[in-house]
Amino acid sequence: MEHYEDIDLLKMFHQEETRRQAFNLLVIKYQKKIYWIIRRLLIDHEDTNDTLQNVFVKIWMNLENFEGKSSLFTWIYRIAINESVTFLNKKRRVFFLPMQSIENDLVEKIEDDNFFNGNEIQKKLQKAILILPKKQKLVFNMKYFDDLKYEEMAEILNVSVGTLKSTYHIAVKKIEEYLKTN
Amino acid sequence: MKTDFQIEDNLNETFSELSKAGNENCFVVPKGYFDTLPEKIMGRCTKKKIRKVFVKKHIYKFKYVYSFAACLFVFILLYPFAHNYFNKTETQQTNYVDEYLLSSDGVDETALTEALSEDTNQNGTDVKEDYILDNDVDNNEFINEK
Numbered sequence: 001m002e003h004y005e006d007i008d009l010l011k012m013f014h015q016e017e018t019r020r021q022a023f024n025l026l027v028i029k030y031q032k033k034i035y036w037i038i039r040r041l042l043i044d045h046e047d048t049n050d051t052l053q054n055v056f057v058k059i060w061m062n063l064e065n066f067e068g069k070s071s072l073f074t075w076i077y078r079i080a081i082n083e084s085v086t087f088l089n090k091k092r093r094v095f096f097l098p099m100q101s102i103e104n105d106l107v108e109k110i111e112d113d114n115f116f117n118g119n120e121i122q123k124k125l126q127k128a129i130l131i132l133p134k135k136q137k138l139v140f141n142m143k144y145f146d147d148l149k150y151e152e153m154a155e156i157l158n159v160s161v162g163t164l165k166s167t168y169h170i171a172v173k174k175i176e177e178y179l180k181t182n
Numbered sequence: 183m184k185t186d187f188q189i190e191d192n193l194n195e196t197f198s199e200l201s202k203a204g205n206e207n208c209f210v211v212p213k214g215y216f217d218t219l220p221e222k223i224m225g226r227c228t229k230k231k232i233r234k235v236f237v238k239k240h241i242y243k244f245k246y247v248y249s250f251a252a253c254l255f256v257f258i259l260l261y262p263f264a265h266n267y268f269n270k271t272e273t274q275q276t277n278y279v280d281e282y283l284l285s286s287d288g289v290d291e292t293a294l295t296e297a298l299s300e301d302t303n304q305n306g307t308d309v310k311e312d313y314i315l316d317n318d319v320d321n322n323e324f325i326n327e328k
Contacts, residue, residue: 020224027220035216036207045212053223060227118208125203145205172200179199 004029006072013063023063027056030073033146034080040141041084043106043130045115051087055080070155078156081138088134103130121179128178136171143168 004012004025012022034055039048058079066075110116110126118126129137138157142148143164150161157164 020228023227024220024224027223031216031219035211039207039209043209045209049215052219053226056223057227060223115210116208117210118206121199121203122206122208125200126208145207147205176200179203 010063010066010068010072023060026059026063030076031056033073034076037077037080037141037146038084040129040145041081041137042087043109043126047087047091051083052080055083058083074152074155081156085134106130124179124182125175127182128175131178132171132174136167136174139164139167140171140175144172 009022009026009029012018013026031052035048035052038051038055039045042048042051055076059076066072070078107127107130110123110130116123116126129140132140139153142153142156143150148156150164153159153164154161159167
């Protein structure tokens with residue numbers, strides 16, 4: 001598949017006759033990356049699928065108004081994070097469940113081999129990430145798995161680089177502690 | 183397992199357990215999921231747009247009908263309350279009159295009760311019995327009647 005630059009995709013999208021093609025190419029380009037961003041937060045595939053589709057529908061409806069102040073990927077990443085957090089908050093409200101209860105349910109899913117095919121230390125890592133507070137979880141995933149620079153993360157989360165560095169450091173310490181004691 | 187994942191240099195030595203885990207994606211994804219996803223998303227996006235345009239046109243065309251229907255609906259909702267209100271007013275007026283008559287100084291409730299029960303004669307015997315006695319009715323006729 002031919003690789004398109006974001007700027008080319010945006011130009012194509014702004015033209016009526018190539019809009020659908022541009023959007024299709026954009027989905028193909030980013031679907032896996034966005035999928036994993038969401039999946040690491042929501043854990044469950046079906047929840048991830050719903051949220052991912054919502055993200056792309058939002059992109060379809062708002063890409064026309066994208067001003068280019070940030071990179072396209074940053075903009076998409078931000079939408080994905082917002083949708084994931086909204087989903088998690090909604091899940092808690094709809095079922096009147098405390099966060100702990102939702103986490104326990106996700107821990108059980110990680111234990112399921114049909115769901116997770118990593119080794120024991122990787123399973124423990126995912127369980128450790130689950131119990132982190134929301135912000136630490138976000139920062140840790142973005143740095144550890146997505147390999148984002150602190151400046152990119154600062155743009156997405158609208159937080160200073162210094163705060164991000166200390167948040168990441170705290171998250172790593174907690175995870176290390178969990179891995180040692182469990 | 184990847185070994186070239188990103189952890190801050192000074193953390194790498196300190197957090198040995200974490201360094202063993204790596205940063206692979208280990209969650210299972212259904213086969214062929216990403217092959218069909220673009221089509222599904224496109225379907226959702228275009229369906230939403232058609233529905234949005236349809237709703238806008240539809241509402242514009244029938245806006246007067248919708249306005250009239252809304253007024254009618256409000257009228258139907260409020261009618262029972264209005265009806266009850268006016269009826270209650272008449273009944274309340276009657277009640278007020280009754281209460282006035284009973285509670286006004288010139289009217290003695292006891293006298294009223296006695297006056298209403300004056301179908302009895304002064305001795306207190308039944309009116310029907312008096313009629314029978316006055317009109318020479320033969321009691322035996324009643325006794326022997328079958």
